[in-house]
Amino acid sequence: MSSTAKPVLIENVSLAGQVNSNLLIVDGEIAEAQGSPIDAPADAIRIDATGLIALPGLVDLHTHLREPGREDAETIESGSRSAARGGFTAIHAMANTTPVADSAGVVEQVWSRGREVGLVDVYPVGAVTVGLGGTQLSEMGAMAMSRARVRVFSDDGKCVSDPVIMRRALEYVKTFGGVIAQHSQDPRLTEGAQMHEGIVSAELGLTGWPAVAEESIIARDVLLTEHVGSRLHVCHVSTAGSVDIIRWAKARGINVTAEVMPHHLLLTDESVRGYDARFKVNPPLRTQADVDAVRAGLADGTIDIIATDHAPHPDEDKDCEWGAAAMGMIGLETALGIVQKAMVDTGLMNWSQVALRMSHLPAVIGGVADAHGLNLDKGEAANITLVDPSAPWLVDPAKTASRSNNSPFGGIELPGRAVATFLRGTPTYLDERFEGLFA
Amino acid sequence: MRHLLTTAGLAREDAIRILDTAAQMAATQERETRKLPTLRGKTVVNLFFEDSTRTRISFEAAAKRLSADVINFSAKGSSVSKGESLKDTALTLQAMGADAVVVRHWASGAAERLATSGWVHGSVLNAGDGTHQHPTQALLDAYTIRKHLVESPDGAGLDGLRVAIVGDVLHSRVAGSNGYLLTTLGAKVSVVAPPTLLPVGITARPELEVFYTLDEALDAHKFDAIMMLRVQRERMTGAAFFPSPEEYTRMYGLDAARMARLPEQAIIMHPGPMNRGLEISAEAADAPNSVIVEQVANGVAVRMAALYLLLAGEEAAE
C-alpha cells in the first residue's frame, strides 16, 4: 500500500462500539474526532463507516515471524502483510529464530527489516537465555539499548525452567523496565508430549501434556516475581488451574499479566480425534472446562490480553502423522473473528473491552503505549482498525497472506473481521469494498 | 468394511464375523494344499516403519495363502529421527498399485492418517500404530479365547468370560485394542498394572476394572484368560515408571504360584515376544494351558480373514 498525502475522513463509525463518531486523519494523526459532522478538505478520501467499529490499531504481543532462518514458512514481509489484514498495527516478533534473537545484532536486523516493509510496527522480542539454552542469560541490556529498544524477553517455544535462571532474569530486567514473558511448560513433565493429558489422549494413544506442567511453573514464577519485586507476563494461558493461580497472584498484588490465544477460547482436545496435525499446538488444546475457565478469566480481567501466537509451518510439517508434525497454528487473520465469536457474540465482552485487551493493554505490557493502543482522540497517532462485525466469512487457509496455511479453522464461519487498517494514517490493509478509494 | 484401523468402533456383529471367517480360514490351513485362490491378482503392501519380523511374516503368510501378491517395504525412522515421510512413501506405493496397505508405524494415528488422507486408494489395515491400537492382535486374542472357552464358537461372542490384562497398559497398543474388543464381545476385562503404567484417562472407562497388583486381581476373580503384556526394560529405571525389573516380577509376574491360583479352564496368553523370567516365568510360558504358540498360528488365520473381508467383496476400493 502506498502512503497517501490526502486526508482521510472516516464517517459515522462506532468508536469501540460505544459512541458514533467521525474521524479526520491528516498527516498520520487524528486531526478531528467528534460526533458531529466534520468539515473536511475537498480532496479528503471519504470512507462511509456506517455499521463499522473503529478500534485502536491492534497490538499482538506474541507473533512468530520465522525470519531469520525459516523464510520458507514466513518472512517479516509476509507476516506483516498477514498482520495488517488481521487489523494489527504492531506485532512482537518472538526470538526463536535461526539464529536466535539473543543479541543486539539480530534484534536490530529484525527491527530494521520491519521498518523497511513498513506495514506494521515490528517490535522484536529478545531471548532470555543464549540460544534458548536455558543456562546463560542473554545480553538483555544490549538488546534493550539497541535501536530495537527491546522490552519484552522470552524464550517462547521453550520454558525457562531452571528456577535460578528465571529468578536472575526477573531481577535483571528491572534494570530497564523490561518484562519476562514465560512459556510455562515444565520440560520434564512434558517429555515427548503430543496433546493434553486426559481421556482423549488415553484413547488416542498420544503422550499427554498434563495441565500441572503449566500450572506448576506459573505458581513458581509468580512467587519468584513477588519475592524479587519484578514483573512477569504469562504466555498463552490454557488451563483452568492457571487462571486460578493468576487470580490468586493478582489478589496478592503480584505484578503479573497474562495472555490467552484465540484457539484456546474455542477449541478442545476433542478436535485431536482424527489426528489432523493442524490441531497440534503448544500448549495443547484442553478440555471444555478449561475453555470455559479461560473465557471467564478473560472476561473478568484475570487474563489481561489476547495474543495470537501466530506460528507458521510449511505443509510438510503438518501434512503427516501426528507424532512427526510441528506444533502451532497461524492466527493473525482469524484472531479478531474468533474473539468476536467466542467472547463478544456470547456476551462475555463488548467491543470496548476488545480494544482494551487487543490493543491498549498489549501495548502497555510491551512498553509501546506511547505509540500504540491509544484512544482514538484528537491529536493521537492514527493507528486505527475498522471492523465490520456483520461480515460473516468462511475461513480458507489457502487465502491467507501468510506464507503458510496451517490454520485449523478452515471451513469455519467467523462473524466479522477487520476491513481496514491504518498505520499512522497510511492504509496498510483495505477490504475490497474500499477498492479504488485510494488509487 | 473398508479399513481395519481400530477395535474402538468395531460393532459386535462385525467382530464376530471376522472371528467366524477366521475359523473357516483356519480350517483350510489343516489341508494339504493350504493355498486358496481368493485374492489372486490383488496386491498387498506391508508398510513397516517399525521393525517387526514376526508380525510382518504373519501378514505375509496370510496374504500369500490367499494368493495375493506381497510387497514388503521397510522404512527407517522413529519419533527421534523422523526418517522417511509417510506421505511420500504412501504415494510411491499407490503408484505401484496397492489394493491393501498393512501399516505398522511408531506414531499413534498413522494408520488413520493414511486411511483418511487420500494418499492411498486401497484398504488400510493397522498392524500397530504407536501406543494406540493393534486390532488384528486383539482379534486373534479374542479368537483364541473363544476357541478354548466357548462351547459352540461359531457365531458366538465371549459373553460372561473374565479376562485379565497384566502389564504396561499405558504404552500397550495390544491392551488398547483388547480393552475395547473383548468388552464389545461381552467379556469382563480387568487391567492389572502399577498406577504409573495406567493412562490418566482410564477412569473414564467404567467397563474396565483396575487392580494395582496381580495378587489382588487373582483374589477378586477366577479368570478364564490371563494376558501378560511385554514389559520394556528401558521404561524401568530410565524413564522412572517402575523401580526395578525385580520388583516388577515380584508384584506382576506370572510365576508358578500365581499360575496355580488360576481356575482349571484358564488359558495363559502373551502377544510376544516374551521376556521369560520378567513378566512371565518359564513354567507359565510352557505350561499345558499356555496358548502362546497357538496365538501365532491363529494370527495367520485372523489376518487371512481380515484381508478377505477387506479385499474380496465389491466394497474394496475403486
Next chain:
Amino acid sequence: MTGTILGAPDISRAITRIAHEIVERNDGAGNIVLLGIPTRGLPLARRLADALVAIEPTFDSAARTGALDITMYRDDLHRQPTRAIGTTTMPTAGIDDATVVLVDDVFHTGRTIRAALDAISDLGRPRTVQLAVLVDRGHRELPIRADYVGKNIPTSRSERVDVRLLEVDGEDAVVLRRGENEGAGEGA
C-alpha cells in the same frame, strides 16, 4: 412358462431316478462320495445319499457325504458385497481315488462348478468327478456338462429359477419367475 415347475413328488422322483442312474453308471455305489454345494446342494446330497442306501443298503451315507463350500474359489467375488464363507466338511471316507459326485440345486453358467473343481483339486485327487443337479436351466458360459439332471428347464436370461427345499425353506418346490436382471448368486 412361469410358476411352479416341480412339486414335492416331482422332486422326490427325480432324486430317486438320479440315484438309480448313479448306481447304474458306476457299477454300484461302492466308490461313490457325495459332495453337496451349500446352500441347497447340501440337503439334496443328503437325500441322494438316503436314496442310494435304499438301493444299496451297504452304502455308508454318513461317511460318504460331505459339504464343499466354494466361496473362496469364486471368480466373481469383487462384483458383489463380501460373502460369508461357509463350512467345508470332508466325508470321512476321503475323496482320494473316489468317484466324487458334486450335488447342486441349479446348474446355470457353470462357474460354480468350475470353482468346485478347483476346490476339489486342492483337497485331494478323486478318480472321477461327476455332477448331479436338480435343475439345468441352460445358458452355460463354460464348457461344463452335468452327468445327472433332475429336470431340464429352458429359460430366458431374465427369468429366475428358485429351488425351495423343506430343510431350508420349509417346502419342496421349483419355481420359475420373471426377474428384473440376471440373478446374481442364483446358482451354478
